[in-house]
Amino acid sequence: MFSYLSSTTILLCILISYNSVHGWGSDGHALVASIAQTFLTDESSTFVRNHLPWYTSGNISMLSSWPDFILYPDTNPVDYLNWQWSKQLHFVDTKDWACVYDREADCNWSSGQQCVDGSIQNYTKRLADSQQDDVQRQEALKFLVHFIGDAHQPLHAGFQGDRGGNSIRGHFFSKQTNLHSLWDTVMIERRITQDFHSQPALYLEYLLKQMKTQYAQNISDWTNCSSSDESRYLACATLWIAEDAKLNCDLVYRDENNQPMSVSKEFELGQTYYNTRMPIVEQRLIQGGVRLGAVINKIVQTVGVNNKSKKFSFGATALIVAIVSQILLLILLLNYRFISKKESTPKRSSANQQQSKSFSTV
Ligand SMILES: *[C@@H]1O[C@H](CO)[C@@H](O)[C@H](O)[C@H]1NC(C)=O
Ligand SMILES: *[C@@H]1O[C@H](CO)[C@@H](O)[C@H](O)[C@H]1NC(C)=O
Ligand SMILES: *[C@@H]1O[C@H](CO)[C@@H](O)[C@H](O)[C@H]1NC(C)=O
Ligand SMILES: *[C@@H]1O[C@H](CO)[C@@H](O)[C@H](O)[C@H]1NC(C)=O
Ligand SMILES: *[C@@H]1O[C@H](CO)[C@@H](O)[C@H](O)[C@H]1NC(C)=O
Ligand SMILES: [Zn+2]
Numbered sequence: 001m002f003s004y005l006s007s008t009t010i011l012l013c014i015l016i017s018y019n020s021v022h023g024w025g026s027d028g029h030a031l032v033a034s035i036a037q038t039f040l041t042d043e044s045s046t047f048v049r050n051h052l053p054w055y056t057s058g059n060i061s062m063l064s065s066w067p068d069f070i071l072y073p074d075t076n077p078v079d080y081l082n083w084q085w086s087k088q089l090h091f092v093d094t095k096d097w098a099c100v101y102d103r104e105a106d107c108n109w110s111s112g113q114q115c116v117d118g119s120i121q122n123y124t125k126r127l128a129d130s131q132q133d134d135v136q137r138q139e140a141l142k143f144l145v146h147f148i149g150d151a152h153q154p155l156h157a158g159f160q161g162d163r164g165g166n167s168i169r170g171h172f173f174s175k176q177t178n179l180h181s182l183w184d185t186v187m188i189e190r191r192i193t194q195d196f197h198s199q200p201a202l203y204l205e206y207l208l209k210q211m212k213t214q215y216a217q218n219i220s221d222w223t224n225c226s227s228s229d230e231s232r233y234l235a236c237a238t239l240w241i242a243e244d245a246k247l248n249c250d251l252v253y254r255d256e257n258n259q260p261m262s263v264s265k266e267f268e269l270g271q272t273y274y275n276t277r278m279p280i281v282e283q284r285l286i287q288g289g290v291r292l293g294a295v296i297n298k299i300v301q302t303v304g305v306n307n308k309s310k311k312f313s314f315g316a317t318a319l320i321v322a323i324v325s326q327i328l329l330l331i332l333l334l335n336y337r338f339i340s341k342k343e344s345t346p347k348r349s350s351a352n353q354q355q356s357k358s359f360s361t362v
Helices: 002-016 026-037 042-050 080-090 116-128 134-150 179-195 200-212 229-233 237-252 271-303 316-342 345-359
Strands: 169-172 175-178 267-269
Touching: 026 134, 026 179, 026 200, 026 271, 042 271, 080 116, 080 134, 116 134, 116 229, 116 237, 116 271, 134 271, 169 179, 175 179, 179 200, 179 271, 200 271, 229 237, 229 271, 237 271, 267 271
Parallel strands: 169 267
Antiparallel strands: 169 175
């Protein structure tokens, strides 16, 4: 019940503070999810509709940034502390300039370390498992949609020494940023603003066209997962992260003169970096989408669309309590919005900046 409550809370927060959160980290995830959605079979569409809150109508894009929103007081004032355990599930650190992913050394599962590849394995299994109750499976789907996106952002497998690029600071077209944010949001936002009239939907159309033309020959390769237990649901996360590690050394961590970037020197990047790296960003968004779609289809194909949870998650009383608290919360939030509207504009924009910083860490 708690996570049902919090997901509704998040939605309310998103709706209410829409202006302040829009675009920060969410465009990339929404695009990956929307690309995946186009791959879903009829059975998969029904399955995701059954495993998401009713108000999404099975649109996996709508809650694709939920795992980020739950982490921060700005977006989840009520219970962000309860979700801090999930922070480490969004990424994995790799050895500086090793250019490979060494799963044993970089994320030692046997010693209890948790990283994005392990969480992808965890949540594919949980989504497919009818022993999990409805709330747990819904949570698994939301996490899975998000983490497969994260696994395709090269800096979510960035270097340990600079916290995945978060500690490498500099300027992009003269604006202050850090390398991690640049790849999470800044380049994507620039692309959407400049070339697609600030409309993510038009950008999605473009990416889908790229997928069907330029990358048409690659799709079967990208969804090939031939190794080990990961292949069960085609969730080859280790392979995807190995791709990140290579991209990091070849392109992500290199400036416009092909020199390695580091924490000790501020970067100055602009048109050249943007022109050469943007195609990689787009390729990763498309790859993430194609693979997420394939994984969901594979799960549904394996367990069946009518694979109902065997456990009931909450009874009628709990439901009433949930609804009443939601109404109370809504009233509270509406009040809050009314008050914050009266506040001066500068204060709002500084809250905004803080938020973009906090999103850049995972
Ligand atoms: C799904 O939700 C996204 C918002 O994340 C929206 O842009 C998109 O239009 C929705 N898709 C459909 C088919 O309703
Ligand atoms: C991983 O953790 C296990 C258990 O703590 C330990 O025995 C093993 O040496 C670790 N492996 C590496 C590569 O650090
Ligand atoms: C698997 O998911 C559960 C439920 O969200 C979580 O408590 C656990 O830490 C996860 N394990 C790993 C290895 O990600
Ligand atoms: C896509 O396929 C082409 C032709 O087989 C290949 O040259 C290219 O490297 C592939 N690209 C990716 C990113 O896999
Ligand atoms: C998948 O990849 C493996 C090894 O890379 C290869 O042997 C196999 O033929 C591929 N399968 C398909 C269907 O492409
Ligand atoms: Zn994330």
